[in-house]
Amino acid sequence: MKIGKLRGIIQEILHPVGIAIDGSSPWDIRIKDERFFKRVLRDGSLGLGESFMNAWWDCDRLDEFFYRLMPLRPEEAVKRNLKLQFDILKAVVFNLASRSRAFTVGERHYDLGNDLFRRMLDRRMVYSCGYWKNAGNLDEAQEAKLDLTCRKLGLQPGDRVLDIGCGWGSFAGYAAERYGVSVVGITVSREQAALAREFCAGLPVEIRLQDYREVNEPFDHIVSIGMFEHVCYKNYRKYMEVVHRCLRDDGLFLLHTIGDSYSKVSVDPWFGKYIFPNSMIPSMKQISESLEKLFIIEDWHNFGPYYDPTLMSWFNNFDLNWDTLHELYDDRFYRMWKYYLLSSAGTFRARCLQVWQIVLSKDGIPGGYTRVR
Numbered sequence: 001m002k003i004g005k006l007r008g009i010i011q012e013i014l015h016p017v018g019i020a021i022d023g024s025s026p027w028d029i030r031i032k033d034e035r036f037f038k039r040v041l042r043d044g045s046l047g048l049g050e051s052f053m054n055a056w057w058d059c060d061r062l063d064e065f066f067y068r069l070m071p072l073r074p075e076e077a078v079k080r081n082l083k084l085q086f087d088i089l090k091a092v093v094f095n096l097a098s099r100s101r102a103f104t105v106g107e108r109h110y111d112l113g114n115d116l117f118r119r120m121l122d123r124r125m126v127y128s129c130g131y132w133k134n135a136g137n138l139d140e141a142q143e144a145k146l147d148l149t150c151r152k153l154g155l156q157p158g159d160r161v162l163d164i165g166c167g168w169g170s171f172a173g174y175a176a177e178r179y180g181v182s183v184v185g186i187t188v189s190r191e192q193a194a195l196a197r198e199f200c201a202g203l204p205v206e207i208r209l210q211d212y213r214e215v216n217e218p219f220d221h222i223v224s225i226g227m228f229e230h231v232c233y234k235n236y237r238k239y240m241e242v243v244h245r246c247l248r249d250d251g252l253f254l255l256h257t258i259g260d261s262y263s264k265v266s267v268d269p270w271f272g273k274y275i276f277p278n279s280m281i282p283s284m285k286q287i288s289e290s291l292e293k294l295f296i297i298e299d300w301h302n303f304g305p306y307y308d309p310t311l312m313s314w315f316n317n318f319d320l321n322w323d324t325l326h327e328l329y330d331d332r333f334y335r336m337w338k339y340y341l342l343s344s345a346g347t348f349r350a351r352c353l354q355v356w357q358i359v360l361s362k363d364g365i366p367g368g369y370t371r372v373r
Contacts, residue, residue, distance in 0.1 A: 006037035017068040027064035029057050049270035049343075053335045062339065063312065066346025113328060114195050117168070119321035120314050125168040125199075128226035128256060129307040129355045133373075138313040141306070146174040149223060152299070152359050152372045153252050155179040159220040162186075162246060164212050165227020169196030169205065176203040184219070186210040212242055221251045228257035230279045233265055236290035244294045249362055253295065257282060259304075259354040275340050281353065295360040298369035304354035311345035 011021050020028045031037075033056035039047040051057055059065045117125060122142045130141025131148050149171065155161070157180030163172050166185025169192075175181050182204035187193050188211060196207045212227075222243050231239050243253050263283040267276060291297065318325070318341065322334060329337075347353050359369065 003034050003037060006041060007031075009041060010037055013072070014069070017072060019065060019068055026061040027059065027068055029059050029065065031057050033057070044269070046269040046273065049274070049336075049339055052339050053274075053332055055335065062342035063315075063346040063349065066343045067349045068346075070347045070350045070352045114168075114191050115328060116318075116325060119325060120318045124170040124174065125195075126170040127167050129258075129303065130310045130313075131303060132306045132309055133303075138310070138317075141310065141313075142170070143174070146171055147178070148372065149225065149254055149256065149357070150175050150179050152357065153221045153223065153254055155181050155221065157181065160184070160218075162215065162219040162222045164215075164222065164224040164243075165230070166192070166196060166207060167226070168192050169200045169207060171223060171225055172196070172205045172207070173200045173203060176200070176205050181220075182206075184208065186212060186215065212239065215242060215246055217246060218248055219246050219251065220248055222247050222253045223256075224254070225256040226258075228255060229276065229281060231282075232278065232280050233282065233286050236282065236286060240290045240294050244362065247362065251362075252298070253360040255287075255356075255358045255360065257287075257356055257358075258307075259284065259287075259302075259356045261352075261354070271340070274336055284356075287356075287358070291360065295362060296364045297358060298361050298365060299357075299359040299371050301357045301359075301371075301373070302354050303357070304348055304351065307348040307353070307355050308345050311341050311348065315341040315345070 007021060014020070014029075018025070018027075022028070022030055033051075033054070036051045036056040039051050039056070041047075043050075117127065121127060122130075122138045124139075124142055124146070126142040126145065129145070130138060131145035132141045133144065135141035135144050153161075155175060159179075159181040161172075161175060161181050161183045163183055163185040166172050166183075166187050169185055172183035172185040176183055184206045185196060185200075186208045187196065188209070190209060193207050193209045196205075200207065224243075228239070247253055258281050260281040260283050263285050264280060266272065267280045272279065288297070315338065318337060326334075348355075361369070
């Protein structure tokens with residue numbers, strides 16, 4: 001098919017949301033290599049992302065481009081793409097987050113280098129959505145989220161808390177400092193574990209390089225912030241069973257996760273290949289089914305719109321520090337990371353993805369749970 005015809009097809013798709021090819025608006029796309037058209041029509045989101053990494057197209061405001069694009073539900077192209085159908089089939093047949101694969105996302109993403117994340121994140125290095133209700137900057141938003149989490153759990157001095165997917169120890173350190181609890185934090189990233197131990201030195205915090213399935217000891221409360229996205233639907237029930245066996249009968253479990261309005265069994269192909277391998281975004285249905293006969297839902301809080309300013313802050317920090325980071329990463333990495341952060345910001349801005357904090361108990365709180373906001 002001739003380039004003009006391919007260009008026309010893509011422009012027809014984009015026209016209803018006001019995106020033009022080689023237009024003058026900041027969210028319009030500028031084509032630098034005509035191979036873009038065939039690649040995107042053939043490979044969908046994977047082709048769109050890889051062609052951006054290859055500098056075949058550009059856009060002044062990627063976040064605004066995706067804000068307009070995502071409500072079109074471009075994932076529907078999956079139904080017409082045999083290669084993507086094969087990726088879904090693999091996710092159904094194989095357990096992409098099995099115990100043998102559990103450390104892959106740590107090695108491929110979180111071990112990219114602590115210098116990258118130090119320069120991108122807030123001072124506590126929280127790598128999840130901030131709580132911007134009364135916050136004026138990223139540091140304040142992340143501290144507010146950590147404090148919100150502690151208050152939802154009702155932490156008391158002396159409590160023993162398990163942090164599943166502890167990252168660089170942000171929650172563990174904050175909870176130990178401000179609420180007088182002891183924390184066991186587990187992660188599948190060696191780089192995270194090393195820096196978390198440094199950050200939490202002198203506090204009653206133990207950081208382990210450990211898969212969640214290996215934990216079998218009692219805790220007063222359990223928290224998991226931004227880790228459930230790496231569990232995958234075949235393991236949701238097992239994950240909840242592990243939490244149930246480790247949580248004391250009167251304790252609370254807080255699950256903080258990105259959420260999708262639709263039940264899927266695989267992640268976006270570009271994100272799965274370049275950003276979060278062996279991962280997926282859960283739906284409300286998938287989460288609730290994994291809880292049956294194990295937990296009671298005490299509270300379900302959605303603050304998904306706050307991920308937009310969080311991601312924009314991360315990109316601004318990354319971009320401002322690129323001159324230093326360029327010594328460690330190449331230009332293709334810059335385009336990949338820019339695409340990751342700004343496409344995500346636009347997606348949350350369009351409300352196509354959510355952020356949920358779910359508070360769970362084993363048998364219900366006597367008299368009811370008091371909602372915290």
